[in-house]
Amino acid sequence: MRPSTFLNVHLVSDSTGETLNAIVRAVAPLFEGVTPLEHSYYLVRSRRQLDRVLAEIESFPGVVLFTIAAHELRDVLEDHCKLLGIPTLPVLDQVLTMWEHHLKIRAGEKTGSKQTLDENYFRRIDALNFTMAHDDGQMTHEFNQAEVILVGVSRTSKTPTSIYLANRGIRTANFPLVPKAPISQALLDLTKPLVVGLRISPDRLIAIRRNRLLSLHADAESDYVDEDAVREEITDANRLFERQNWPVIDVTRRSIEETSAAILNLLAERAAK
Known part of the structure; x- marks a missing residue:
């Protein structure tokens, strides 16, 4: 090395x-x-x-x-x-x-506006507080107060991506798709926030989940990592994204920063319409 x-x-x-x-x-x-x-x-x-x-x-x-x-x-x-x-x-x-x-204007020598910094600071704090309170499907009745909602199966980096966006001042919530668990109607009825589906390949997801189980010293033989079960779980998620007409980002080989940048682009495109 x-x-x-x-x-x-x-x-x-x-x-x-x-x-x-x-x-x-x-x-x-x-x-x-x-x-x-x-x-x-x-x-x-x-x-x-x-x-x-x-x-x-x-x-x-x-x-x-x-x-x-x-x-x-x-x-x-x-x-x-x-x-x-x-x-x-x-x-x-x-x-x-x-x-x-x-x-055609000369830049001044002002070192920065304290008011602007304070506004940005409080916006980030508000976003972080909102994101932590609405992580992992909590308080779905308040999801319409979010700017972005991330939806995906387990281990698609929903929480770290939400926190990254919150650090940029974006009020973000996320909702986990759990096999055979009902989906909140509040999520399906959203009109204001940008709802984004996070997609991942089965092979990559299984590898991530196996590493997660190893770190927890948990049973490595379950539907959580079974290939057929995982493929069905991902297929169901993709069908939901298509049915709801949500934009989808493939996180298979993306870093959290890259995923967040793609989401920010979607927000900008939406604001421009």
Whole structure:
């Protein structure tokens, strides 16, 4: 096995650093065998704060990603790193330049709106509270208050996908399809939320369920992992999705992030109609 390569990644922001964190999460998986060691510095808005950051960067050389609006701080950071031979990247510059060129307006040096951050924060908290209260088919009588409902058989990542969407501020509930168990009429009568069916291949589902049973030291011989029973379970789910005319996402080889991105696209398409 190839040994892991460690990379010091310094994330310097005059705000909360969410943009930088999202970029690292997107880029890191593309480099097999590389483990990023994140050094995060948030709310850096003074020269004293920046000096402490520079000392840390000098002690742990690597790469520097930053989102700093104040030009005097940016210049100090870039000049110091250049002397050290450490690459820096102002990750928003190209976007800002494009906006300035298109709008014919210069971007200001505002470090971020606290009101906007607070609104986003409370929206996420509200979504998380809603999602946890409506996980696994709970409180179906309130499902019309959701923005997204995920429906699927057991082990199709309904809960983690719901939580991921909630972290994006999307009020999400989910409903498990259990063999021979009745389906709530409240689910079938929904008109407001986007209801999405999660589909998976039988082979993949059986493998996931077997691993789940092994981790629980449970009996590995049951309808839960029986091939014929699983295929029938998936067929019934697919028929329900088709009958209800719900959009379907195949999660067989998708990560939670990819599934969530597809759902967000469906939401955007729906809003555009």
